[in-house]
Amino acid sequence: MNIKPIGDRILVKVAKKEERTASGIIIAGGTESEKQNIGEIVALGKGQxxxxxxxxxxxxxxxxSGTEVKDNGENYLILNFEDVLAVIE
Structure with missing residues (x-):
């Protein structure tokens, strides 16, 4: 699938949240309140x-925020520009 956001929308690949115990055991995903909110921009609309x-x-x-989209086993979000809080440097 080729997803192209329009207007002031952004396609973001959601970073995988993985928690491990000290011994290396992976803990399954949590609740919606623990939802990951970091991602990488993969496409931009043509908004000003x-x-x-x-x-x-x-x-x-x-x-x-955003609309969840799944493609080839990867999780993406389509966000409005206003939903971006910060860039990680």
Whole structure:
């Protein structure tokens, strides 16, 4: 699938949240309140506001925003520009 966001929307690959115990045991995913809110920008719409961010940047976004999309086993979100809180440098 080739997903192209439109307007001031952003396609973000959601970072995988993986928790391990000290002995290396992986703990299964938590509740919605523990939802990961870090991702990498993989596509941008052509909106005017998007000049502040670039493809490949890691961002922190509003925890309960966006539309979830799954493609080839990967989780993505389509976000509005206003839902981006910060760029991780």
């Amino acid at each position: 506001n998007l000049i502040e961010i670039k493809i490949g940047e890691k961002i922190i976004y509003n925890k309960f």
